[in-house]
Every structure is written in C-alpha cells, then in structure tokens.
C-alpha cells in the first residue's frame with residue numbers, strides 16, 4: 001500500500017514512480033565525483049571533499065532521478081547538479097529553519113542546515129508550490145487496489 005500511495009501522490013503531482021534496487025545503487029553512499037562514503041544512518045549530511053554538501057535524503061532523491069536500469073548515471077547527475085543544488089539547498093533550509101505552520105517539530109533527520117561561504121539570496125521565491133492533495137481518497141484507492149490484488 002505504501003508504494004501505491006507514493007505512486008498516486010506522484011501521479012497527482014504530474015510525476016511518476018520508478019522502482020530500482022537500493023542494493024545496486026546505494027545512493028546514500030555515493031557522490032557525484034564517484035567517491036563512495038559509507039555512512040551510518042545517524043549521519044544525515046552528505047559532505048564530500050569535492051565540495052558537495054547536502055542533506056543525505058535530498059541528495060539521494062536527486063541521484064535517484066538519474067538511475068537507469070538499476071545504475072546511477074553519474075555523468076548525467078553531475079551535469080544537472082549546478083541547476084538542482086540551489087533548489088535542494090532551499091528545501092533543506094526550509095525544512096530545518098522554518099517553523100512548520102502545523103506546529104509539528106522540525107525533522108531532526110534533516111540534520112543541520114549549513115550554508116558555507118554563500119551570501120544570502122532569495123532562491124525560495126521561485127520554487128513551485130504544490131496544492132494539498134486528497135490523501136484520504138488516495139489511501140482508499142490504495143486499499144481497494146490491495147483488496148483486488150489479494151483475490
């Protein structure tokens with residue numbers, strides 16, 4: 001049901017979901033420069049001596065966009081990085097520095113946002129906003145899909 005839910009959410013936002021093996025890709029352990037950094041689960045920030053520093057889940061999600069046939073296309077990921085990095089940094093900053101309106105606590109899994117040697121900018125203004133989707137309807141659709149799959 002969890003995968004179904006993710007698929008429906010992605011489709012409602014105009015996207016899609018691709019499955020791949022986390023064993024062959026190991027996205028939380030690799031960098032754009034080709035180096036491997038074995039991390040403990042408690043290490044929430046990917047920081048490489050090549051200069052890439054990003055919250056590990058955001059970085060893995062970025063890398064996941066460049067997986068084809070269960071392999072990370074490093075060259076492709078490298079070419080797109082300069083365009084994606086400001087967006088990911090803004091998302092990381094927003095998740096760790098902006099108090100959620102819901103009153104929920106900030107996600108500790110996002111680590112500590114760092115902005116080394118960069119002057120302030122307002123990159124967040126250009127980010128797209130997503131309208132809240134009907135998660136209840138999606139959950140019901142997933143439950144129906146699960147039921148029909150069990151028959």
Ligand SMILES: [Zn+2]
Pocket residue numbers: 031032033034035048049050051052
């Ligand atoms: Zn690197």
